[in-house]
Amino acid sequence: MKELLQYILDGLSIGSIYALIALGLVVIYRGTGHINFAQGEMALFSTLVTWWLHDKGVPLLLAIAISAALAFVGGALIDVGLMRPAGRRSAFAPVVVAIGLFQGLNSLSGLLFPKSGQGLPFPSLFPNKPKDFVSIFGAAWRIERIGVLAVVLVTTALLFVLFQKTKIGLAMRTVANDATSAKLVGVPTNRILMFSWALAAVIGAIGGALKAGIDTNVSIGSMFSVFLLSAAAATLGGLDSPGGAVIGGLSLGVIESLVGNYPHDWPASDWIGIKTKTVVAFLIILIVLLVRPSGLFGSSRVERV
Amino acid sequence: MSALLTVRGLSAGYGPIEVLHGVDLDVQEGQVAVILGANGAGKTTMLRAISGMIPRTGVVDFNGQSIIKTAPERIVSLGVAQVPQGRGTFTDLTVDDNMRAGAYVRHDHEVVSDLALWYETFPRLKDRRSQKAGTLSGGEQQMLAIARALMSRPKLLLCDEPSLGLAPLITKALFQTIQRLNEQHGLTVLLVEQNANLALDIAHHVCLLETGLIIAAGSPAAIASDDAVRRAYLGA
Ligand SMILES: Nc1ncnc2c1ncn2[C@@H]1O[C@H](COP(=O)(O)OP(=O)(O)OP(=O)(O)O)[C@@H](O)[C@H]1O
Ligand SMILES: [Mg+2]
Numbered sequence: 001m002k003e004l005l006q007y008i009l010d011g012l013s014i015g016s017i018y019a020l021i022a023l024g025l026v027v028i029y030r031g032t033g034h035i036n037f038a039q040g041e042m043a044l045f046s047t048l049v050t051w052w053l054h055d056k057g058v059p060l061l062l063a064i065a066i067s068a069a070l071a072f073v074g075g076a077l078i079d080v081g082l083m084r085p086a087g088r089r090s091a092f093a094p095v096v097v098a099i100g101l102f103q104g105l106n107s108l109s110g111l112l113f114p115k116s117g118q119g120l121p122f123p124s125l126f127p128n129k130p131k132d133f134v135s136i137f138g139a140a141w142r143i144e145r146i147g148v149l150a151v152v153l154v155t156t157a158l159l160f161v162l163f164q165k166t167k168i169g170l171a172m173r174t175v176a177n178d179a180t181s182a183k184l185v186g187v188p189t190n191r192i193l194m195f196s197w198a199l200a201a202v203i204g205a206i207g208g209a210l211k212a213g214i215d216t217n218v219s220i221g222s223m224f225s226v227f228l229l230s231a232a233a234a235t236l237g238g239l240d241s242p243g244g245a246v247i248g249g250l251s252l253g254v255i256e257s258l259v260g261n262y263p264h265d266w267p268a269s270d271w272i273g274i275k276t277k278t279v280v281a282f283l284i285i286l287i288v289l290l291v292r293p294s295g296l297f298g299s300s301r302v303e304r305v
Numbered sequence: 306m307s308a309l310l311t312v313r314g315l316s317a318g319y320g321p322i323e324v325l326h327g328v329d330l331d332v333q334e335g336q337v338a339v340i341l342g343a344n345g346a347g348k349t350t351m352l353r354a355i356s357g358m359i360p361r362t363g364v365v366d367f368n369g370q371s372i373i374k375t376a377p378e379r380i381v382s383l384g385v386a387q388v389p390q391g392r393g394t395f396t397d398l399t400v401d402d403n404m405r406a407g408a409y410v411r412h413d414h415e416v417v418s419d420l421a422l423w424y425e426t427f428p429r430l431k432d433r434r435s436q437k438a439g440t441l442s443g444g445e446q447q448m449l450a451i452a453r454a455l456m457s458r459p460k461l462l463l464c465d466e467p468s469l470g471l472a473p474l475i476t477k478a479l480f481q482t483i484q485r486l487n488e489q490h491g492l493t494v495l496l497v498e499q500n501a502n503l504a505l506d507i508a509h510h511v512c513l514l515e516t517g518l519i520i521a522a523g524s525p526a527a528i529a530s531d532d533a534v535r536r537a538y539l540g541a
Contacts (some may be wrong), residue, residue, distance in 0.1 A: 018334065027355060162478045167409070170402060170405060170406055170409070171406075173395070173397070173398055173402070174395050174398065174409075175404045176397075177395040177396065177398060178393060178395055178396075180358070180389070180393065181389065181393035181394070181395060182380070182395075182406075183358065183377050184356070184358070184389060184393060185386075185387075185406050185407050185409050185410075185454075186377075186379075186381030186382055186386050186409050186410035186451065186457060187378060187406070187409050188376075188378045189378075213497070223435060227439065299397060301493040
């Protein structure tokens with residue numbers, strides 16, 4: 001029982017990072033109808049910038065803040081310089097451009113940070129020594145994991161306030177619902193899309209730093225599996241639903257953790273365990289999508305991708 | 306009396322296809338102007354061309370200012386609101402959020418009092434203010450589309466076939482509402498319709514649009530007495 005609680009917290013913690021990156025995907029999907037294949041590598045690039053700043057002596061939190069601010073500008077530039085011109089040519093072109101951006105950012109990371117191939121040491125944001133845990137309900141909960149979960153929950157809460165309570169959030173929701181009507185009520189849809197890209201990039205910068213902190217390492221390949229699982233989480237939640245992305249990410253993390261810690265002396269333990277945790281997670285998503293094609297909380301407008 | 310909207314030689318279309326071939330139109334301030342035309346005549350295209358939603362050439366002056374090169378969201382903030390064909394409400398958003406979205410271009414502090422005003426005018430919307438717009442009936446959605454447009458405090462309301470898909474009684478009530486907005490609130494209206502009988506009742510000025518050209522224009526009485534018009538639009 002103690003272990004179970006611990007696995008669940010571990011799962012919630014890593015799952016919260018999937019949830020955050022999935023939110024970045026949802027923000028773009030709602031505005032454009034496309035999955036941003038470059039979301040993970042945008043996060044990677046920002047994380048390497050954070051690493052570089054910290055390496056040059058900037059305190060970690062300040063380094064993350066600067067990197068997030070740069071990401072905001074970079075995300076907006078990606079929209080204005082790449083996505084919008086591509087979208088004018090054809091509806092599908094932005095997908096191809098995003099895949100190109102994925103490749104491009106990955107290669108650029110390797111060029112600018114040559115040692116990132118092997119992995120660069122990244123400081124944890126929270127105390128992460130073996131002794132740094134608190135006991136809750138008899139289970140040892142690592143402070144680091146609680147910290148990551150708390151940061152993500154606060155970030156998510158702020159995003160929901162932005163979506164639901166601010167004028168720019170209302171504008172984002174109108175664009176997501178019906179871009180033509182949004183224009184008709186005077187919403188500058190292009191500027192809203194630019195803001196969405198900027199916001200997704202900032203989310204990536206935060207999520208990337210949290211992930212690198214847990215791994216105490218950042219390398220070229222760090223964000224790829226995070227991107228895949230986040231995309232799966234967003235799909236599970238319903239691609240156009242921010243709440244769905246959060247629930248999708250958290251449940252995916254918990255499923256992964258529980259499957260990964262499946263006891264060796266239980267039935268079928270050859271099939272269920274650390275090696276198959278991701279496969280099992282994807283199988284569960286597949287089953288959910290068979291029953292609910294638009295995901296748990298998605299509107300039925302979400303097409304199959 | 307002065308023209309709030311002046312259109313001269315307006316052409317527009319979709320890609321290489323030109324649909325509107327140089328139309329002229331004046332909408333006088335404080336009046337209701339009606340464009341009548343059959344399916345595919347180009348009525349919707351004409352409203353889209355005025356509101357800047359599609360590329361256009363020619364002259365479009367609003368309130369003494371050329372808006373031919375102005376972006377659609379800017380045109381809204383100048384005082385032109387459009388209720389599109391098929392209503393275009395934000396179906397996933399609540400009635401309240403739809404109304405607030407209608408006020409997007411405003412920066413004054415009277416949005417809340419306007420909200421109260423239009424909820425008073427459309428009490429059914431008030432009852433459903435926290436309901437998603439997609440759950441409203443067709444008539445309620447049309448009311449919402451109009452109320453949302455009014456939230457921008459327009460000088461000119463462009464209204465595209467509001468009667469579409471509505472029962473005759475509801476349509477009648479809707480036209481009475483439009484007439485009341487015109488008479489009591491001084492709202493200038495450009496209305497597109499196929500339902501000629503009702504539209505002629507509230508119109509001050511009528512144009513006939515056929516395959517992208519205005520083929521007749523005049524007072525409702527003059528238009529209604531034209532034999533060709535009676536055959537085509539009044540079923541007589
Ligand atoms: N988005 C579009 N792309 C290409 N052609 C279009 C588009 N919208 C309309 N058209 C064409 O333009 C012409 C005029 O269409 P429009 O919608 O303006 O007619 P309408 O008078 O509003 O008709 P209705 O009463 O059926 O709404 C039609 O031939 C139509 O096929
Ligand atoms: Mg039409």
